[in-house]
Structure formats: C-alpha cells, structure tokens
Amino acid sequence: MQSQLFQPDVYVTPKWYIFKETELGKVHSSLPWDELAKCLPKENIGPGAPRWFDARGMFALMFLKSYLNISDEKLIERFNTDWALQLFCGKLLADNEKVKDKSILTRIRTYMAENTDLEAVQGVLIDHWKRDMSNTHVLQMDATCYESYIRFPTDVKLLWESCEWVFEKQLYRWCRILGFKRPRSKYIHQKRRQMDYERKRKKTHKEGTRRKKALLYLLDKGIKQLQQVLDASSSPLLTEQERVYLKTVRKVLKQQKFLMTHPANELKNRIVSLPKPYVRPIVRGKENKRVEFGMKVHMLQVDGICLIDKMSFNAFNESTRLKTSVLKHKNRFNQLHQLGADRIYATNANRTFCTSKKIFTCFPKKGPKPHSKQEHQLSSLIANQRATVMEGSFGTHKTAYGLTKVKVKGEKREKLYVFFAVMTANAVKISKRRQQDEAPPLLVAA
Structure with a gap:
C-alpha cells in the first residue's frame, strides 16, 4: 500500500487537529514549509537522492533530528510508530508500512548538504x-x-592510528588477498611498545619524543611498502574513500616530521583527526578549556x-x-x-x-x-x-x-x-511567542 502524502484537502483527519495543539504542532506552524521546499531541488534529481521523502519531508526530518536530540536510528524507530512525527513530515504511513532503511537520514543529510544554500x-x-x-x-x-x-588529539595517538591503518587495514590485508609475502617491518614490536606506553599514567616529554621518532620511521616505511604492493597490482585496489584516507595519512606524516624541528605555531592547517581531517584546533583562551576542536x-x-x-x-x-x-x-x-x-x-x-x-x-x-x-x-x-x-x-x-x-x-x-x-x-522560541500572543488575557477580579 502506498503511503499517504498530505495535500490541502487531506488535513481533515482528527489526528491533524490533535497534532496542531501539541508543542510539536506549534513548532510545525512556525515554519514556512512551502518556501523551504523551494530551496531544494526535487528529490528525484541527482544520484543517491532519497525517494521516501519529498523536499518538505527532508527539511522536516532535519528539524526533528535537532528537536528530539536522538540518534538517527532512534528517530526512524519513532517515526515508524509515532503519527505526530509523520504529520510533522507530511507523510502518514499506512498501518502495514514502515521505513526500514536505517541509513536514510545519512543519505538525506548528504543530499541536502550538496544541494542546499544555507x-x-x-x-x-x-x-x-x-x-x-x-x-x-x-x-x-x-x-x-x-x-x-x-x-583528544596527541601526536603519538595520531601517528599510531596512521600506522594501524597502513599496516593492519591495508598492507597486511592486501598481501593476504594477493598472496604476497609480508614485507619485513617492526610493526609487531612497536605495537607492544605502544601498549606499554599507553599503560603509563604519567608520560614524560622525553618518552613522548622517543615514541614519535619511532612511529615516524615506522609510518614512513609502511607507506613505501604499501605503495609497492599497490604498484605491483594490475588493477586499482583502493576505493576512492581509501585513497583520500591514504592522502590524509601522508599529510600527517609530513606535518609530524615538520613538528620535530619547528614550533607548532609555524604549522598551518594542522590535522588532528584522521576520520575528520578538516577539524582544526581553535584556541579560545578559556580557563577550563584553552583549545577546542570543532x-x-x-x-x-x-x-x-x-x-x-x-x-x-x-x-x-x-x-x-x-x-x-x-x-x-x-x-x-x-x-x-x-x-x-x-x-x-x-x-x-x-x-x-x-x-x-x-x-x-x-x-x-x-x-x-x-x-x-x-x-x-x-x-x-x-x-x-x-x-x-x-x-x-x-x-x-x-x-x-x-x-x-x-x-x-x-x-x-x-x-x-x-x-x-x-x-x-529559533523555531521553538517563535512558537512560544505566538502561543503567548494568542493566549486570552487574564481576568482580574474587581
């Protein structure tokens, strides 16, 4: 059974009138849905565009995500069982219908990020x-x-994460798949040394410098060995996402080598996270948190x-x-x-x-x-x-x-x-103001 998309002549269900009186319904009334829908192209345009929701529904899900402050998976679960959320999105599900795609919010967010002028x-x-x-x-x-x-980023953590990705997730995996002999390295030995280092409650600057030098040598050697394996294959082995990740690891190696001989304030666009290489340290100067990452x-x-x-x-x-x-x-x-x-x-x-x-x-x-x-x-x-x-x-x-x-x-x-x-x-504030303006004046006894 097809889901019931709301049109102006369908707003006659008793659920709609109950929904209008709720706090979520007031927030819904404070938003210009028709104008917002014009800010996004049709949902069927572009690769990977979600098919479940129209432009209005995608905007509504973004507002619901922040309003409820829950995970994507929990939001989809609530959407399937809560008709108030379905009315907010303008898409009322049938009795035997539910959204099974748990990654739909990620795809909607990606689609809107590429096609929306904020x-x-x-x-x-x-x-x-x-x-x-x-x-x-x-x-x-x-x-x-x-x-x-x-x-919280440190140079030793960043270098070790890079080494783990190069050796365990790429080099050793492709050697096993292609039947190549593993190239010699000190990775297992350095893994034990890293575990010993992480167990220490207090780490001196001298120990940290020693670890960085060892990891820099190991990472440099691992990247060269991985490149040899990739060049030996007749077909490309890495996906586009993995190639971008490898490029980030190379940049981390270059930056950490620079930091061994230069002060940190001379390094521009410093990478502090491999999964989020665009994040930079923001010096705020607060008493309890001098640097923030975001x-x-x-x-x-x-x-x-x-x-x-x-x-x-x-x-x-x-x-x-x-x-x-x-x-x-x-x-x-x-x-x-x-x-x-x-x-x-x-x-x-x-x-x-x-x-x-x-x-x-x-x-x-x-x-x-x-x-x-x-x-x-x-x-x-x-x-x-x-x-x-x-x-x-x-x-x-x-x-x-x-x-x-x-x-x-x-x-x-x-x-x-x-x-x-x-x-x-902002929408919550506006809805509360409108409720106060619409509230009848209090009668004062003479």
Whole structure:
C-alpha cells in the first residue's frame, strides 16, 4: 500500500487537529514549509537522492533530528510508530508500512548538504519570523565553538592510528588477498611498545619524543611498502574513500616530521583527526578549556533569535566580521541603532565605523570624556543582554539541541547539522511567542 502524502484537502483527519495543539504542532506552524521546499531541488534529481521523502519531508526530518536530540536510528524507530512525527513530515504511513532503511537520514543529510544554500534558507526563515520580532534595532554578536566528536588529539595517538591503518587495514590485508609475502617491518614490536606506553599514567616529554621518532620511521616505511604492493597490482585496489584516507595519512606524516624541528605555531592547517581531517584546533583562551576542536561560528542575535553569520573550521578573528554583520542586519531589518559585543570587537576601525553609522555600542569609551549617566545605563543594559541572553543561547544549543559534541562526519554535513540545530532553537522560541500572543488575557477580579 502506498503511503499517504498530505495535500490541502487531506488535513481533515482528527489526528491533524490533535497534532496542531501539541508543542510539536506549534513548532510545525512556525515554519514556512512551502518556501523551504523551494530551496531544494526535487528529490528525484541527482544520484543517491532519497525517494521516501519529498523536499518538505527532508527539511522536516532535519528539524526533528535537532528537536528530539536522538540518534538517527532512534528517530526512524519513532517515526515508524509515532503519527505526530509523520504529520510533522507530511507523510502518514499506512498501518502495514514502515521505513526500514536505517541509513536514510545519512543519505538525506548528504543530499541536502550538496544541494542546499544555507544562507538562502536562513533568509527564508527570518523573513517569515520578522513579524514576531520586535527589537530589531538592536544587534548582538559573538563567536562560539561547536566541538566535533573526536578523541583528544596527541601526536603519538595520531601517528599510531596512521600506522594501524597502513599496516593492519591495508598492507597486511592486501598481501593476504594477493598472496604476497609480508614485507619485513617492526610493526609487531612497536605495537607492544605502544601498549606499554599507553599503560603509563604519567608520560614524560622525553618518552613522548622517543615514541614519535619511532612511529615516524615506522609510518614512513609502511607507506613505501604499501605503495609497492599497490604498484605491483594490475588493477586499482583502493576505493576512492581509501585513497583520500591514504592522502590524509601522508599529510600527517609530513606535518609530524615538520613538528620535530619547528614550533607548532609555524604549522598551518594542522590535522588532528584522521576520520575528520578538516577539524582544526581553535584556541579560545578559556580557563577550563584553552583549545577546542570543532567549528567556529560567528553568531548574530536579534530579539533573542540567532542568525549565523559565518561558519568555519579554521580559526578567524571575529572582530573583522563587524562591518559585514552590520550591513547584513541593515539589509534584512532596515534599521540599526544599538550594538552589543565584547571587547575584542572594540578596535579603532570598528569604533570609527559605528560612529559614522550613528550606532551606539557598549564598548568602553576612549578619551577624557566619560559616558553620561544615561549612556552608561544603556551601555550596561546592552552588555548584560549580550552576556546573559546570547551566551545562554549557546549553552541551550549545546545541551538541548545536540551540539555538545557533533558526531556527524563530513565538513558540509557538520555545517548543515549545526545550522538546523540553531534554526530549530529559533523555531521553538517563535512558537512560544505566538502561543503567548494568542493566549486570552487574564481576568482580574474587581
């Protein structure tokens, strides 16, 4: 039996009216589904495009993933048994029908990452939410880091993982398949030495340096032996994904050799994870966590609604984004009178720009003239708003919408995941505001 796709004349089932009154139904009502569907090509276009869901259904699954904050497998299980989730996606299953493909969310995420302009999607959502936003003349901005799910990187761990992949997953496997004799190496001996090293609770710098030198020699030899086996075969042995992985291992070897004779700050684009080679160390300078490994996001906030200005896995100075952010805000909301940001934005160039645009900021005033009493109160109000509401929204994204550690793999897919988590948090805020506006006034006894 074919599944029942919702059309305007089908919204007459009693389930739909019950769904509209739920919290999830309110979130559903706060999203412009027709406009969002136009941001994605038809689902039958392109290789690997999912066939179960249309464009609207794919957007809905991305919002549900962040809203429920559960794994892909659990989300599909709930979708098969919960008609509220099916109504949210606009696809009501028949009684004897269920989605059996557990990897469908991965394929949908890959398809959307390749075919979706996130800036255009954000524009559609903000245009739809404008009527629910009041203080649009105030702009807050700050940067945060959404960490990727990787083990804490060290040079010894990275080199040993590279050696394991080269010898056990590639060299020894292909020698066994092709019937070649294993080339001589110290891999088994170094494996025992590595286990002894990992058992130690305290590892000195001298021991770490000794391990790195031994692993560098072993990895260099293993890559050369693997290349000889690959050249001896008449047909290509590695898949496209394995060739990319081998290229990453070669780059790790080159970078680690460089670090043996140069300081770490001279190395650019340092790889810290083999499965996620695009992740870079982001120096944040926090007391409890000086370095974070993930995506740095420059965030704007207008009336409590977060807008993404820039997402990058490479570190950048957020103070250079002030002028661009102000222009984006004016193009979207047509007015800007007050700006809140921390002290890193208070450069001379940014101060001059804000003064020329007649924008009042919370920056500490320079020169002999102090703030007047009214200016001091307004500056403190803007700074407190940024430090509480905006910083609090970052914590909400990480704890409630799955951004504590991003487990999705792939640079574009991670950006898509973070984007929908932030937009889902916005949709929940908008739905709550609309509920408050629609609530009847309380009667006060005379």
